[in-house]
Amino acid sequence: MREDVMEHRVQQEMSAGNTCYPWLNGLLAVCYLALLATAIWCPGxxxxxxxxxxxxxxxxxxxxxxxxxxxxxxxxxxRNTGIYLGFFVTMIMVFIRKRGRAQVLPKKSLIIALCVGICFLAVDGINSLFVDLGISHLYQPNNLLRLASGLLAGLAMGVFVLPVINGLIWRHSNTQRSLPAWIELGWFLPVLLLCFYAAASQSGLALYPLAILSTLGLLTAVGGVNLIFILLLSKRDESFTRYKELIPFCGLALLTATGELLLLAQLKLSLFQALGIPLS
Known part of the structure; x- marks a missing residue:
């Protein structure tokens, strides 16, 4: 009986929260239109x-x-192209593989392998920094190594982050792993290789797909962090049962992510101008 009462109370709270969704959706639509208008007048x-x-x-x-x-x-x-492009396509592949609600990390052996990819990113990044500083380094860096290390780190980021976010979103637990077995890499690695060769080819046909997808990956990553804070502050963590209920929260998270990126861009511009540093 007590469980039934609690269930009924939760349903009432969710219904009460859902009544404001049309208003919130409308407000977000207005904000996105304003953001679009602003984007038209952005530098460039x-x-x-x-x-x-x-x-x-x-x-x-x-x-x-x-x-x-x-x-x-x-x-x-x-490197950042690889990270955010890899992250975005990994998230897409996880959903295509019907593991979009996975709440369990991969097995230990896969976690170790993915962490090796992150370590590769760290080593290559530090080595590149040493070259830029003109001090002793392990090897001569190049952009293809930067891209490859970024893609591997993006894969790891997507596989690790999704279960964490899902654990905060969904009311019911899900025992699926974001990457269940080694054989599952056979779906992810070819897509990452395609991304690598598309960028490495320097073909003009790949320009806008790479630019748009990597930027979407950046927005998704920042938006994911925002979504965590929004859910915790609104006390709606672990309360969702359908994707439809998430629309206003994800919309708000992506909207704030866009605003944050624009603010950081303006702050960087102001700082560089104050210091007399030319923008690249």
């Missing part, structure tokens, strides 16, 4: 230049660390 004449501006607060965008498909520089440096 083309979509690519505006993506560079959006990403500039997060990424150093060093000219020598960037890839140039079709002769145009990507919005993110090679």
């Amino acid at each position: 004449a083309t979509l690519l230049e505006r993506l560079r501006w959006l990403d500039s607060g997060i990424c150093a965008q060093l000219l020598t660390h960037s890839l140039y498909p079709g002769g145009e520089r990507l919005p993110l440096c090679s």
Whole structure:
């Protein structure tokens, strides 16, 4: 009897919360329209230049660390392109594999292997920093190594982050693993290799897909952090049963993520101007 009462109370709270969703959805729609209007007036004449501006607060965008498909520089440096592109396509693949609600991390052997990929990113990043500082280093870095290490780290980030977020979202537990077995990598690695060769080819055909997908990955990553805080502050963690209920919360998380990136870009611009540092 007590469990039935608690169940009824939870349903009432969820119904009460859902009544404000149309208003919140409408408000978010207005905010997104305002953001779109703002984007039209953002610095830059083309979509690519505006993506560079959006990403500039997060990424150093060093000219020598960037890839140039079709002769145009990507919005993110090679390593960040790999990280956020790998993260985004990994999230897509997890959902395609019907593990979008997985709440369990991979087995220990897979966790170790994925952590090796993260360590590769760290070693390559430190080695690259040593080269930039003009001190002793292990090897001569290049953009393809930066891209590859970023893609592997993006894969690990997606596989590790999703179960954590799902644990805060869903009311009912899910025993699925985000990456259940080694054989499952056969679905992920070919997609990451395709991303690698698309970027490495420097083909103009890959320019906008890479630019858009990597920027979406950045927005998704920042939005995921925002979503965690929004759920905790609104005390709606572990209360959802359907994706439809998440729409206003995800919309708010992505909206704030866009605002945060724009704010960081403006702060970086102001700082560089105050210090007399030319933007790349």
